[in-house]
Amino acid sequence: MTKSAAHILKTEALSIGYKKKDQEQLIASGIDIKIKQGELVAVIGVNGIGKSTFLRTLSGIQPALSGKVLLKSIEFGKIDALELASLISLVLTEQPVSKNLSVLELVALGRQPYTNWIGKLSKNDLRQILSALKLVNIEPLQEKKCYELSDGQMQKVLIARAIAQDTPLVILDEPTTHLDLYHKAYVLKLLKDLTRKTNKAIVFASHEINLAIQLCDKIILMQPGKVEIGSPEELLKKNAFSEIFPSDIIVFDPETVSFRIKS
Structure with missing residues (x-):
């Protein structure tokens, strides 16, 4: 199926986090992403970096602190609940x-x-x-x-x-939790096949970085103070993956395009 050039999901200067009374707890800001129909996109980062908060904000469950989330170029605030259910389907952990x-x-x-x-x-x-x-x-x-x-x-x-x-957009939070390695690979390969067969955009959070690099069209990399998006090849050229984890135990090997335990 031929991919549409249209952006199904777009953010502009998005800030995510929580509001507690009069205080804001900022997780990430300045997030600018564009996702087209037919793309498989992984959101990766260390535990506690804010992947689930980011997905909840993209799906409308949690309000943004500032900035815009647009679906088919329409701002969230202008989409009613019924129309939103025809644009986004959501699979949450647990x-x-x-x-x-x-x-x-x-x-x-x-x-x-x-x-x-x-x-x-x-x-x-x-x-x-x-x-x-x-x-x-x-x-x-x-x-x-x-x-x-x-x-x-x-x-x-x-x-x-x-x-x-x-829906044209499917969002999944940690779809491979509790699965063994074979079934992790099976589910992510299934998601890849579904984007090709249905032309839906699928965005998922995952700790399976090695698999995401092999399968995804784009990766959204969340790190303290910044969020960047690109194809695996673009992020590899920028050496972005080497900065995800502290280098005392795990290092990224650009030759094998995978993480390994430091010897």
């Missing part, structure tokens, strides 16, 4: 879901923004649900209860629900 639902029923929840007041699914809703099951390769699981699934299978179900919501 998202509360009823595991008594079947896989099909949980994926069907992605169609809620489009159903009528009694929640009846249309033929188009069913098409979107079945298409999502097929895209994520979980058709054989559709009758299983969610409590019967492994962590890796459950993660795929949540991704399928996001795909069924049929």
Whole structure:
């Protein structure tokens, strides 16, 4: 599928953080990013740097301290909740879901923004649900209860629900938490394939930096005092990855394009 040149997500001089009474706790400022449809984008950085806060701000759950977040060139403040649900689908870490639902029923929840007041699914809703099951390769699981699934299978179900919501932008917070190395790679490769097959932009936070460098179109690198975005190749040329961790234990090897324990 041919990628559109349109920017689905853009920020201008964005500052993120928290407001407590009359005080602001600033996490990062001056964030300027542009993400196109069909791009896979990882948000990386050390624990506690603010990745989840950043994603919550991009998805409208948490207000920005200042600056702008634009979806399809429209500012957040001018988008109502129903329209926002047709633009962004969200998969959060430890998202509360009823595991008594079947896989099909949980994926069907992605169609809620489009159903009528009694929640009846249309033929188009069913098409979107079945298409999502097929895209994520979980058709054989559709009758299983969610409590019967492994962590890796459950993660795929949540991704399928996001795909069924049929939004141009999908945001995931730590989609590979609790997964072993094989399933981490499987889920991130799945996300890459989904951007190509659906032309959706997918933005996810991750600690899997080595995998992100191999698979992503762009990486948003969060460090104390600055946030930068670029292709893996652009960030490699700037030696940006060598600054993520303290160099006493882990170093970035540009030849193998990966982190290793310092000998």
